[in-house]
Amino acid sequence: MTSIGLGHYLVVSAALFCIGLFGVVTRRSLLVIYMSLELMLNAANLALVAMSRFNGNLDGQIMVFFTITVAAAEVSVGLAMIVALCRKRRSAHVEDLTTLKL
Amino acid sequence: MIQDVLFYLFAFMTLLSAVLVVANPVSRNPVTSAMFLVLTILFMAGLFVQLHAFFLAAVQILVYAGAVIVLFLFVIMLLDLKEEQSRRIGKLGSVLGLVSVGVVFVLFNRALSGLPAKVPGATGQPSLEGLTAPLGHALFKQYLLPFEILSVLLLVAMVGVILLSKKDLR
Numbered sequence A: 001m002t003s004i005g006l007g008h009y010l011v012v013s014a015a016l017f018c019i020g021l022f023g024v025v026t027r028r029s030l031l032v033i034y035m036s037l038e039l040m041l042n043a044a045n046l047a048l049v050a051m052s053r054f055n056g057n058l059d060g061q062i063m064v065f066f067t068i069t070v071a072a073a074e075v076s077v078g079l080a081m082i083v084a085l086c087r088k089r090r091s092a093h094v095e096d097l098t099t100l101k102l
Numbered sequence B: 001m002i003q004d005v006l007f008y009l010f011a012f013m014t015l016l017s018a019v020l021v022v023a024n025p026v027s028r029n030p031v032t033s034a035m036f037l038v039l040t041i042l043f044m045a046g047l048f049v050q051l052h053a054f055f056l057a058a059v060q061i062l063v064y065a066g067a068v069i070v071l072f073l074f075v076i077m078l079l080d081l082k083e084e085q086s087r088r089i090g091k092l093g094s095v096l097g098l099v100s101v102g103v104v105f106v107l108f109n110r111a112l113s114g115l116p117a118k119v120p121g122a123t124g125q126p127s128l129e130g131l132t133a134p135l136g137h138a139l140f141k142q143y144l145l146p147f148e149i150l151s152v153l154l155l156v157a158m159v160g161v162i163l164l165s166k167k168d169l170r
Helices: A006-026 A030-055 A059-089 B002-022 B030-050 B054-079 B091-113 B132-142 B144-164
Strands: none
Touching: A006 A030, A006 B002, A006 B091, A030 A059, A030 B002, A030 B030, A030 B054, A059 B054, A059 B132, A059 B144, B002 B030, B030 B054, B054 B132, B132 B144
16 A cells, blocks of 8 residues: 555645745736635645545545635636726736725 | 655646746746646646545646636736736845745644644545545535535626626726
């Protein structure tokens, strides 16, 4: 049998989440920030599937199914907002979006 | 063993392409990031197959690598984004980002180091086969109401997107 356990998958998931977080914090283009958000969601999905597999419970996979659907809806709405923003401001750069700044 | 080798291969390639999405040393083009996001998702589907979640691997490829990435590419080409290439990332910003990521990683590390004693089945052999039929049974019996609510959510998202992308947004 294989020696890969739950911990291996969780380490990969944590590393992926941290990579996504780093992208969200450092990158300045709205689209790349969105892609990093997708990475973080994927990391959570991986952790859920691994938990589901190693605990013998199917609920985690159902949860991932729902997460993927919600993520697809979220991406479509978010990208529509970015397009609307770009039409108004001519920029998809977070440093140019300072309307809420005092 | 072949399974171990496959796991390490998929995990390494997933993380490598995720790094290339976020911090590509060669190109700062969003299209490159999107392409490496496709690679990340494909290798992650490989990990799902390793976890015997075959249906979710298929859904992952269909929804993410199919729909979401095409949406991303459409928007990138619609907006014609080139500015981030010229602006550089501030030194303070990347240092702060590294610090915050380090803090989160330490938190994860502490959580994971206490894992095998607490979680049942963490050390034992896996027992679940995530085949499509039991997943469908659970989805349409036990989780029927969330499933239907999800369809309403998709409808809401569709209406919202159409409203948002109207030309004269007020």
